Amino acid sequence: MSQVAYLPVGKREQTKVQNRLAILDAAREVFGELGYETATVRDIIRRTGLAAGTFYNYYRSKEEVFAALADDGAHRFGPILKAIRAQSLGDFEAFISRALEAYFEFIADEHQNWIARRPPDEPHIHIQGETPEMAAVFKEVRDAMEQAIAGRQGPVSDPDYMAAACIAVAREVGDKMLERRPVDTKGAAEFATAMILNGLKGLPKAPA
Amino acid sequence: MSQVAYLPVGKREQTKVQNRLAILDAAREVFGELGYETATVRDIIRRTGLAAGTFYNYYRSKEEVFAALADDGAHRFGPILKAIRAQSLGDFEAFISRALEAYFEFIADEHQNWIARRPPDEPHIHIQGETPEMAAVFKEVRDAMEQAIAGRQGPVSDPDYMAAACIAVAREVGDKMLERRPVDTKGAAEFATAMILNGLKGLPKAPA
Amino acid sequence: MSQVAYLPVGKREQTKVQNRLAILDAAREVFGELGYETATVRDIIRRTGLAAGTFYNYYRSKEEVFAALADDGAHRFGPILKAIRAQSLGDFEAFISRALEAYFEFIADEHQNWIARRPPDEPHIHIQGETPEMAAVFKEVRDAMEQAIAGRQGPVSDPDYMAAACIAVAREVGDKMLERRPVDTKGAAEFATAMILNGLKGLPKAPA
Amino acid sequence: MSQVAYLPVGKREQTKVQNRLAILDAAREVFGELGYETATVRDIIRRTGLAAGTFYNYYRSKEEVFAALADDGAHRFGPILKAIRAQSLGDFEAFISRALEAYFEFIADEHQNWIARRPPDEPHIHIQGETPEMAAVFKEVRDAMEQAIAGRQGPVSDPDYMAAACIAVAREVGDKMLERRPVDTKGAAEFATAMILNGLKGLPKAPA
DNA sequence: GATGAATGAGCGTTCATTCAT
DNA sequence: TATGAATGAACGCTCATTCAT
Numbered sequence: 001m002s003q004v005a006y007l008p009v010g011k012r013e014q015t016k017v018q019n020r021l022a023i024l025d026a027a028r029e030v031f032g033e034l035g036y037e038t039a040t041v042r043d044i045i046r047r048t049g050l051a052a053g054t055f056y057n058y059y060r061s062k063e064e065v066f067a068a069l070a071d072d073g074a075h076r077f078g079p080i081l082k083a084i085r086a087q088s089l090g091d092f093e094a095f096i097s098r099a100l101e102a103y104f105e106f107i108a109d110e111h112q113n114w115i116a117r118r119p120p121d122e123p124h125i126h127i128q129g130e131t132p133e134m135a136a137v138f139k140e141v142r143d144a145m146e147q148a149i150a151g152r153q154g155p156v157s158d159p160d161y162m163a164a165a166c167i168a169v170a171r172e173v174g175d176k177m178l179e180r181r182p183v184d185t186k187g188a189a190e191f192a193t194a195m196i197l198n199g200l201k202g203l204p205k206a207p208a
Numbered sequence: 209m210s211q212v213a214y215l216p217v218g219k220r221e222q223t224k225v226q227n228r229l230a231i232l233d234a235a236r237e238v239f240g241e242l243g244y245e246t247a248t249v250r251d252i253i254r255r256t257g258l259a260a261g262t263f264y265n266y267y268r269s270k271e272e273v274f275a276a277l278a279d280d281g282a283h284r285f286g287p288i289l290k291a292i293r294a295q296s297l298g299d300f301e302a303f304i305s306r307a308l309e310a311y312f313e314f315i316a317d318e319h320q321n322w323i324a325r326r327p328p329d330e331p332h333i334h335i336q337g338e339t340p341e342m343a344a345v346f347k348e349v350r351d352a353m354e355q356a357i358a359g360r361q362g363p364v365s366d367p368d369y370m371a372a373a374c375i376a377v378a379r380e381v382g383d384k385m386l387e388r389r390p391v392d393t394k395g396a397a398e399f400a401t402a403m404i405l406n407g408l409k410g411l412p413k414a415p416a
Numbered sequence: 417m418s419q420v421a422y423l424p425v426g427k428r429e430q431t432k433v434q435n436r437l438a439i440l441d442a443a444r445e446v447f448g449e450l451g452y453e454t455a456t457v458r459d460i461i462r463r464t465g466l467a468a469g470t471f472y473n474y475y476r477s478k479e480e481v482f483a484a485l486a487d488d489g490a491h492r493f494g495p496i497l498k499a500i501r502a503q504s505l506g507d508f509e510a511f512i513s514r515a516l517e518a519y520f521e522f523i524a525d526e527h528q529n530w531i532a533r534r535p536p537d538e539p540h541i542h543i544q545g546e547t548p549e550m551a552a553v554f555k556e557v558r559d560a561m562e563q564a565i566a567g568r569q570g571p572v573s574d575p576d577y578m579a580a581a582c583i584a585v586a587r588e589v590g591d592k593m594l595e596r597r598p599v600d601t602k603g604a605a606e607f608a609t610a611m612i613l614n615g616l617k618g619l620p621k622a623p624a
Numbered sequence: 625m626s627q628v629a630y631l632p633v634g635k636r637e638q639t640k641v642q643n644r645l646a647i648l649d650a651a652r653e654v655f656g657e658l659g660y661e662t663a664t665v666r667d668i669i670r671r672t673g674l675a676a677g678t679f680y681n682y683y684r685s686k687e688e689v690f691a692a693l694a695d696d697g698a699h700r701f702g703p704i705l706k707a708i709r710a711q712s713l714g715d716f717e718a719f720i721s722r723a724l725e726a727y728f729e730f731i732a733d734e735h736q737n738w739i740a741r742r743p744p745d746e747p748h749i750h751i752q753g754e755t756p757e758m759a760a761v762f763k764e765v766r767d768a769m770e771q772a773i774a775g776r777q778g779p780v781s782d783p784d785y786m787a788a789a790c791i792a793v794a795r796e797v798g799d800k801m802l803e804r805r806p807v808d809t810k811g812a813a814e815f816a817t818a819m820i821l822n823g824l825k826g827l828p829k830a831p832a
Numbered sequence: 833g834a835t836g837a838a839t840g841a842g843c844g845t846t847c848a849t850t851c852a853t
Numbered sequence: 854t855a856t857g858a859a860t861g862a863a864c865g866c867t868c869a870t871t872c873a874t
Binding site: 035037038157158160161162164165166167168169171172173175176187188191192194195196197198199200201202203204 | 377
Binding site for chain 5: 432466467468
């Protein structure tokens with residue numbers, strides 16, 4: 001009967017956080033499989049096994065779950081990126097390199113958890129899009145890169161295009177990376193860094 | 209009833225192709241305005257003035273019209289790209305440069321027609337995502353680049369990543385380009401080419 | 417094959433008007449049994465046997481069916497009341513008497529149709545409120561009475577109270593009348609007229 | 625834990641009656657603001673601050689709270705009406721006059737309390753329909769009138785219609801009265817009495 | 833082939849009500 | 854008893870799709 005509790009331990013609290021997590025997990029899956037637009041609130045609740053109305057005890061809309069998921073990603077990745085920024089003051093290339101590596105590691109990790117949680121009997125659920133977490137982290141990287149590019153000393157040819165191009169490379173290479181086994185974040189980061197800084201002509205002609 | 213024609217272009221065939229075109233036009237508009245996900249078959253047929261059922265005499269679903277639209281773009285762009293390939297045999301850089309320019313010109317043109325067709329009293333219909341044609345042409349470019357990269361003499365570090373990166377830059381810069389006034393396809397092509405070939409460090413420090 | 421048609425006779429048109437009528441009939445019933453607030457669109461369509469979506473091919477909302485029903489009643493009763501007004505110019509008592517009689521006849525008729533249409537195997541569906549038609553007709557009578565009272569020569573003690581009182585008597589006596597068998601519109605009209613004009617003390621002490 | 629009380633008014637009982645009152649108060653407000661149909665159990669419990677389930681420890685449904693509220697009104701008004709009946713034995717006109725006055729005073733009072741309880745910053749919450757108390761008191765008056773009418777010496781033309789008519793006048797004039805400022809219960813009672821006893825023709829031609 | 837009303841699954845959401853705590 | 858999350862039926866409504874005309 002006595003109870004030393006650091007966290008809420010009543011059965012009620014327990015099922016509450018379980019449900020919340022179940023909804024978040026289901027939402028992550030559904031967004032990943034169907035994409036944000038196609039996903040429906042009912043898809044999410046169906047996957048939890050909960051009753052329809054229960055969803056609304058936790059979130060008011062699809063948008064809100066999505067935001068919660070994205071926030072989560074941003075909160076986990078934000079500090080990492082901040083540290084990188086601090087370490088790379090003035091060294092643009094170092095920043096690019098480290099930020100890309102951190103980004104690739106993060107999405108690889110997410111993806112891993114994602115895959116792991118899936119029951120093995122549904123072999124070919126293709127992932128249609130990013131999870132909200134990945135999207136959020138991507139946005140963080142984009143912002144950081146845009147600032148880094150804008151802040152570079154010396155006039156720049158076209159910062160807007162530059163940021164767009166860098167970001168595009170990061171995202172696309174990231175997606176490809178996730179499709180490979182084993183997932184090689186180091187390799188992807190090296191490639192993306194080289195590509196962004198020096199272009200195709202700067203890439204090593206022979207694979208490592 | 210009367211029929212003076214050497215080719216089977218009777219009234220029946222005429223309205224058939226007219227309807228098909230009407231549906232395609234309407235679909236193009238709707239996809240542009242609403243985006244693929246948000247657009248509904250109803251939106252499309254509403255705009256044609258045709259009956260709901262008529263749609264299904266031509267296409268079986270939203271997906272299918274989209275594909276048809278994309279095919280159309282691909283058919284128009286295919287020959288252009290083929291010619292470029294023929295002209296640039298062995299000269300990878302030239303191919304990249306010309307293909308990008310052709311791509312940017314094509315999408316700028318599409319976009320222009322799009323804008324022009326709109327009645328001037330609805331000033332701010334923002335185009336949601338790419339049109340199907342852009343998507344298709346983009347796919348063509350991707351294929352060509354992949355082949356060009358794969359076919360480059362000498363071993364390459366990672367053709368898959370390379371193609372992905374090039375393609376990503378092309379797409380992203382293309383999108384940005386369309387947002388600017390005036391639409392500068394030359395400038396975009398120059399930037400993308402330089403970025404792809406030499407990376408950020410190879411870009412001119414000062415704007416032209 | 418030849419067809420002399422004064423009204424739309426295609427099967428399509430036929431079922432269309434049938435459905436419209438079915439919906440109106442069902443709505444009338446549902447409003448009568450459940451009252452406007454409690455009635456739902458689904459109650460209405462359920463009773464028609466049509467599919468859920470079909471309702472919306474005819475009316476956009478509960479409000480709209482209600483309005484259609486009410487309009488119908490008003491259109492049928494409007495001319496009658498107008499004629500009475502014209503006949504009774506300057507003779508307030510005559511107007512009251514005739515208007516009440518017309519009102520009671522109208523609602524008796526409505527109620528009769530109503531009852532007749534019901535399948536006899538549901539013995540005790542209590543009518544919760546007026547049908548929209550009755551409500552509309554009632555409103556017409558109210559307006560007419562208010563004008564008549566306001567327009568009476570000589571200053572009046574309190575036209576607002578007077579109209580409210582007359583109207584209240586008409587409605588309440590009307591409701592009671594409908595509960596009796598046989599429905600005696602003449603008797604109800606006589607009573608209401610006497611009551612309104614002369615009060616309890618003016619009523620004959622013995623029933624006719 | 626400590627309990628110094630001669631009557632069983634422990635904490636338990638106190639909160640029990642408090643909760644019951646809280647629910648009744650909230651219900652009164654909600655019915656007044658939203659009307660009976662529109663009001664939901666949720667609206668009521670939300671306003672009490674109690675938990676959803678607690679409601680069902682006291683009442684089984686919206687209907688039941690409504691009835692309780694009505695009972696309350698009836699219990700407060702019942703004795704008043706009884707006294708009037710006793711005072712007016714045999715004098716029908718006196719009974720009508722006094723009962724109406726008591727009725728109007730009661731509903732004015734109810735309405736006043738209602739208005740007064742409202743926070744002054746929400747100036748225009750219109751009261752939707754009658755409060756349950758008014759409905760109940762109204763019912764008492766109806767019963768009394770029916771008995772009085774039925775018990776009048778001499779045969780009566782139609783006691784059922786008569787009661788309905790009187791009651792209708794009382795209700796309608798009462799409603800109008802509440803809409804006016806200042807609320808004039810005397811005036812309303814005078815009007816209603818005159819109208820009921822002598823009809824329109826018996827009303828004074830000029831306002832007082 | 834064109835038509836357009838009918839269909840019914842499905843969506844987002846609310847609500848009365850239950851019941852483990 | 855009070856609590857408040859869970860429940861699931863029901864609502865209004867839209868949509869892709871069918872099919873008799």
